[in-house]
């Protein structure tokens with residue numbers, strides 16, 4: 001047998017093996033029931049990108065938002081249905097979860113994404129502004145988490161993915177309240193993982209860096225820009241903190257990481273994604289406070 005004949009036979013065999021493997025994979029995927037994910041805050045940004053990503057990956061997607069009646073595109077995606085859900089409203093959470101469970105049979109993954117950022121001068125913030133920020137980013141996330149637990153326990157397990165932030169483990173100037181919410185989400189979730197593990201419910205934290213979304217535009221609540229006492233720090237911080245509106249990483253990058261975190265069955269809990277999150281979080285871990293604070297001051301010109 002010549003070398004050419006051997007090579008041809010080997011390549012034919014490899015082709016056959018690949019064909020059989022593809023056939024087996026499509027058979028297994030046809031036999032495996034689709035997983036269902038419920039995502040909060042899907043009208044824009046990371047939540048919206050997550051709907052596209054999970055749908056493309058073959059999940060059933062319960063895309064929830066405050067005003068589904070205003071949404072014209074997401075409902076047309078494969079295996080995707082829209083539901084009204086405001087994370088500050090327990091009734092709307094229960095209604096959306098009941099409807100999604102009825103439509104799809106289960107909720108295997110909850111993605112707690114809804115949230116926004118208050119920034120600016122703390123002294124100038126009203127009780128209402130502070131409360132609303134915590135009602136959404138912290139208590140809203142807790143409400144949806146609490147509603148998902150009995151459903152997941154009854155079905156034998158699931159995954160809860162919290163869209164936290166690199167700002168849940170470090171802090172920048174003039175984001176005191178926003179950081180307060182994201183640090184709360186980190187501590188809450190890290191503790192919760194232990195009590196949910198016996199029910200096979202995994203809790204994961206996705207920690208985005210600077211991501212180009214409406215976070216820096218329509219969703220932003222900026223307070224105290226008019227306060228003369230803080231003019232210098234406000235002007236300096238504004239130059240740095242609004243950069244991601246132009247230069248931030250794409251929301252699709254975070255969406256892919258959310259799905260990876262949802263699938264992850266190992267012990268890893270935190271998934272930093274999007275520059276500068278992985279690098280800054282590593283520095284925050286390694287450097288003493290004094291050195292890290294000096295780096296932050298220098299980068300803001302403070």
Ligand SMILES: NC(=O)c1ccc[n+]([C@@H]2O[C@H](COP(=O)([O-])OP(=O)(O)OC[C@H]3O[C@@H](n4cnc5c(N)ncnc54)[C@H](OP(=O)(O)O)[C@@H]3O)[C@@H](O)[C@H]2O)c1
Pocket residue numbers: 040041042043044045046047065066067085086087088113114115116117136140163164165166167207208209210211212213214215216219244248
């Ligand atoms: N962009 C970043 O650089 C960045 C970095 C780290 C973490 N994050 C986090 O990523 C998450 C998503 O933000 P994004 O960047 O994608 O910003 P975004 O485009 O402004 O999206 C925020 C989403 O949250 C929704 N939302 C706000 N309040 C809600 C409520 N009470 N109930 C239900 N939905 C509500 C908004 O819905 P409406 O249309 O109804 O307002 C919107 O769909 C947030 O938790 C944010 O803190 C963002």
